[in-house]
Amino acid sequence: MHETSVRVRYAETDKAGVVYHGRYLEWFEIGRTELLRSRGLAYSTFEKEYGLFLTVAEALLKFHKPAYYDDVILIETRIAEIRRVRFRLEHVLRRRETGETLCTGHIQLACITPDGRPVPLPEALLRRLEKEEHPEGKNA
Amino acid sequence: MHETSVRVRYAETDKAGVVYHGRYLEWFEIGRTELLRSRGLAYSTFEKEYGLFLTVAEALLKFHKPAYYDDVILIETRIAEIRRVRFRLEHVLRRRETGETLCTGHIQLACITPDGRPVPLPEALLRRLEKEEHPEGKNA
Amino acid sequence: MHETSVRVRYAETDKAGVVYHGRYLEWFEIGRTELLRSRGLAYSTFEKEYGLFLTVAEALLKFHKPAYYDDVILIETRIAEIRRVRFRLEHVLRRRETGETLCTGHIQLACITPDGRPVPLPEALLRRLEKEEHPEGKNA
Amino acid sequence: MHETSVRVRYAETDKAGVVYHGRYLEWFEIGRTELLRSRGLAYSTFEKEYGLFLTVAEALLKFHKPAYYDDVILIETRIAEIRRVRFRLEHVLRRRETGETLCTGHIQLACITPDGRPVPLPEALLRRLEKEEHPEGKNA
Numbered sequence: 281m282h283e284t285s286v287r288v289r290y291a292e293t294d295k296a297g298v299v300y301h302g303r304y305l306e307w308f309e310i311g312r313t314e315l316l317r318s319r320g321l322a323y324s325t326f327e328k329e330y331g332l333f334l335t336v337a338e339a340l341l342k343f344h345k346p347a348y349y350d351d352v353i354l355i356e357t358r359i360a361e362i363r364r365v366r367f368r369l370e371h372v373l374r375r376r377e378t379g380e381t382l383c384t385g386h387i388q389l390a391c392i393t394p395d396g397r398p399v400p401l402p403e404a405l406l407r408r409l410e411k412e413e414h415p416e417g418k419n420a
Numbered sequence: 421m422h423e424t425s426v427r428v429r430y431a432e433t434d435k436a437g438v439v440y441h442g443r444y445l446e447w448f449e450i451g452r453t454e455l456l457r458s459r460g461l462a463y464s465t466f467e468k469e470y471g472l473f474l475t476v477a478e479a480l481l482k483f484h485k486p487a488y489y490d491d492v493i494l495i496e497t498r499i500a501e502i503r504r505v506r507f508r509l510e511h512v513l514r515r516r517e518t519g520e521t522l523c524t525g526h527i528q529l530a531c532i533t534p535d536g537r538p539v540p541l542p543e544a545l546l547r548r549l550e551k552e553e554h555p556e557g558k559n560a
Numbered sequence: 561m562h563e564t565s566v567r568v569r570y571a572e573t574d575k576a577g578v579v580y581h582g583r584y585l586e587w588f589e590i591g592r593t594e595l596l597r598s599r600g601l602a603y604s605t606f607e608k609e610y611g612l613f614l615t616v617a618e619a620l621l622k623f624h625k626p627a628y629y630d631d632v633i634l635i636e637t638r639i640a641e642i643r644r645v646r647f648r649l650e651h652v653l654r655r656r657e658t659g660e661t662l663c664t665g666h667i668q669l670a671c672i673t674p675d676g677r678p679v680p681l682p683e684a685l686l687r688r689l690e691k692e693e694h695p696e697g698k699n700a
Numbered sequence: 701m702h703e704t705s706v707r708v709r710y711a712e713t714d715k716a717g718v719v720y721h722g723r724y725l726e727w728f729e730i731g732r733t734e735l736l737r738s739r740g741l742a743y744s745t746f747e748k749e750y751g752l753f754l755t756v757a758e759a760l761l762k763f764h765k766p767a768y769y770d771d772v773i774l775i776e777t778r779i780a781e782i783r784r785v786r787f788r789l790e791h792v793l794r795r796r797e798t799g800e801t802l803c804t805g806h807i808q809l810a811c812i813t814p815d816g817r818p819v820p821l822p823e824a825l826l827r828r829l830e831k832e833e834h835p836e837g838k839n840a
Contacts, residue, residue, distance in 0.1 A: 290733075290743075291582055291726045293575035295629055300571050301476040302445035306711045309442075313710070313770075323710075324770035336441040339481045346475075346536065349575055350733075350744035396486065430593070430603075431586045431720050435713035435769055442711055446571045453570070453630075463570075464630035489715055490593075490604035581756040582725035589722075616721040619761045626755075626816065676766065 281358045282315040285376060288351045298346035305339060308371050308387050311357035315369075319408040330402050331394065337366060338388035345375075345382050352376040362409050365398045366390040421498045422455040425516060428491045438486035444523050445479060448511050451497035452527065455509070459548040470542050471534065477506060478528035485515075485522050492516040502549050505538045506530040561638045562595040565656060568631045578626035585619060588651050588667050591637035595649075599688040610682050611674065617646060618668035625655075625662050632656040642689050645678045646670040701778045702735040705796060708771045718766035725759060728791050728807050731777035735789070739828040750822050751814065757786060758808035765795075765802050772796040782829050785818040786810040 286307055294300040313323050327333060347353055356372040366388055373383040391401045401409070426447055434440040453463050467473060487493055496512040506528055513523040531541045541549070566587055574580040593603050607613060627633055636652040646668055653663040671681050681689070706727055714720040733743050747753060767773055776792040786808055793803040811821050821829070 289726055290574055290729055291580050294570055295573035295575070295577045296473050296475070297575045301479060302442050302449075302571055305442035305445070306709055309710055322770060324768075333436050335436070335483070335486075337483055339441060339479070339483075341479045343475070343477055343479075348744075350742060429586055430589055430714055431722055433715035434710055435715070435717045437715045440711050446569055449570055462630060464628075488604075490602060576753050576755070581759060582722050582729075585722035585725070613716050615716070615763070615766075617763055619721060619759075619763075621759045623755070623757055623759075 281356055282311070282318055283357075284311060284314040284355050286310055286353050286355060288347055288349050288353060290349055293349050296346075298348060301341065301343060304341055304343075304347075304373065304383050304385075307353060307355055307373060308339070308357075308369075308385065311355040311371055312369055312387065312389070314355075315357045315359075316408060319411055321405065321408045326405065330404070332399065332402065333392050333394065334389045335392050335396075336387055337390045339385065341383060341385040343383050345380050347373070347375065347382050353382065359409055360386060362401070362406070364400050367401065367409055421496055422451070422458055423494055423496050424451060424454040425492050425494050426450055428487055428489050428493060430489055433489050436486075438488060441481065441483060444481055444483075444487075444513065444525075447493060447495050447513060448479070448497075448509075448525065448527050451495040451511055452509055452529070454495075455497045455499075456548060459551055461545065461548045466545065470544070472539065472542065473532050473534065474529045475532050475536075476527055477530045479525065481523060481525040483523050485520050487513070487515065487522050493522065499549055500526060502541070502546070504540050507541065507549055561636055562591070562598055563634055563636050564591060564594040565632050565634050566590055568627055568629050568633060570629055573629050576626075578628060581621065581623060584621055584623075584627075584653065584663050584665075587633060587635055587653060588619070588637075588649075588665065591635040591651055592649055592667065592669070594635075595637045595639075596688060599691055601685065601688045606685065610684070612679065612682065613672050613674065614669045615672050615676075616667055617670045619665065621663060621665040623663050625660050627653070627655065627662050633662065639689055640666060642681070642686070644680050647681065647689055701776055702731070702738055703774055703776050704731060704734040705772050705774050706730055708767055708769050708773060710769055713769050716766075718768060721761065721763060724761055724763075724767075724793065724803050724805075727773060727775055727793060728759070728777075728789075728805065731775040731791055732789055732807065732809070734775075735777045735779075736828060739831055741825065741828045746825065750824070752819065752822065753812050753814065754809045755812050755816075756807055757810045759805065761803060761805040763803050765800050767793070767795065767802050773802065779829055780806060782821070782826070784820050787821065787829055 292299050292303040354374045354376050358370045360370040361368040368388045370386045432439050432443040494514045494516050498510045500510045501508040508528045510526045572579050572583040634654045634656050638650045640650040641648040648668045650666045712719050712723040774794045774796050778790045780790040781788040788808045790806045
């Protein structure tokens with residue numbers, strides 16, 4: 281499980297006084313970007329070096345409690361499933377101050393070429409994704 | 421089934437050359453707003469007159485093909501389920517020019533007070549939601 | 561002067577109950593896109609055919625009155641100045657229902673290559689921009 | 701002068717491969733929020749305690765170089781002018797890695813009541829804004 285955080289911008293709120301639901305997907309994005317970075321892979325480098333994209337194939341969001349302006353949001357990201365051309369990440373978002381769960385959900389990502397054709401996840405990516413499931417020394 | 425359309429803004433694209441997945445939720449919003457308006461209920465009026473909000477409790481998005489800048493997107497909205505305090509809308513988004521399905525998904529909306537307490541869907545809303553399922557003259 | 565309109569999305573509002581100031585730049589974008597389209601040039605085609613971009617070099621926004629959720633906003637766009645590698649558009653945004661001026665401002669656009677080098681505005685673009693200032697039959 | 705930073709989200713880029721110009725206003729927002737926080741005033745608290753809003757009356761942005769995905773952007777914020785009901789902040793945004801200036805501009809903020817009437821900047825805000833101009837020990 282990887283954790284990072286983000287502070288709610290005024291721009292992210294709506295007239296109901298809470299964060300607009302569509303903006304949570306930007307926080308999911310931050311979650312997976314920082315998970316990959318923590319494992320040694322900057323996604324910006326991935327696109328440049330491999331000439332491939334990770335595209336969102338599916339997103340599920342369940343909203344439990346509202347996020348408010350200036351809250352610090354803890355973004356937990358967990359690799360839930362790895363398949364040949366796609367993988368699924370699960371997210372739990374909490375308000376740092378109270379620990380309340382605000383939003384849970386998942387993102388299914390597929391690896392594609394610039395013209396949109398699915399391709400197997402490259403080895404360098406797989407290695408980083410699988411790290412968690414086979415931590416060093418696990419079987420020692 | 422209700423249909424409306426929206427033209428893709430440059431602002432809605434990302435560096436992969438396609439629409440950012442988070443922006444589709446704004447199009448789902450347009451779909452439900454225009455469905456309600458076509459049934460005689462402006463959501464802006466709903467908030468003012470009833471002092472209630474419809475909050476997104478769950479969102480599911482499946483991305484089939486990318487949407488491109490300046491595409492006209494057809495937004496189909498269908499009322500899928502009505503319960504006491506919530507209802508579910510299903511969406512199909514297509515590229516107008518080709519008819520291709522770009523995105524499908526659903527939104528679960530709950531009726532809440534300004535302080536976030538769930539309340540039964542008010543009669544005026546229910547009447548509009550149920551219209552489709554019991555069209556006038558259906559059983560005549 | 562060209563006019564188009566846009567309806568305010570819930571997503572565009574913020575917790576102050578009005579449209580977030582940053583979102584007006586998307587409406588300026590709609591204004592210039594529709595001005596060009598009305599003169600026979602889809603900006604999407606421009607990028608594809610010429611391999612060039614129009615990049616925003618400067619933006620000025622003056623906010624006079626707030627825009628509210630579900631308002632229809634009239635976007636007036638006027639070509640204010642044309643130079644060798646850039647041109648300036650002026651905008652006036654009004655609330656359709658009341659006619660009130662909500663926002664005025666300008667955008668300076670520069671023509672650049674994909675690697676960011678400024679280039680003279682191509683003839684096909686110039687012809688469309690100059691139309692207004694030299695309407696057919698003006699000197700007749 | 702106050703400095704904070706933000707990392708560019710994928711969501712903030714557009715199909716030209718650079719950050720969409722409208723998103724810079726969210727970074728200006730971060731700049732002023734963090735400037736106020738560093739002087740002991742959380743803007744979220746300001747709205748709650750005083751029942752007032754700081755609304756953007758004018759924004760000017762000059763774009764010098766593009767910001768790219770995953771760049772760390774340094775946001776410099778300087779209080780440029782303080783008047784009775786409004787004040788002006790100046791911003792310089794740089795790419796951390798290279799030091800290049802990407803964007804400069806200013807924001808004029810006015811203090812208003814919830815119904816939009818301008819009011820003098822409250823004392824608690826003024827005290828924080830004026831700090832910089834009269835640093836402790838300046839006349840020592």
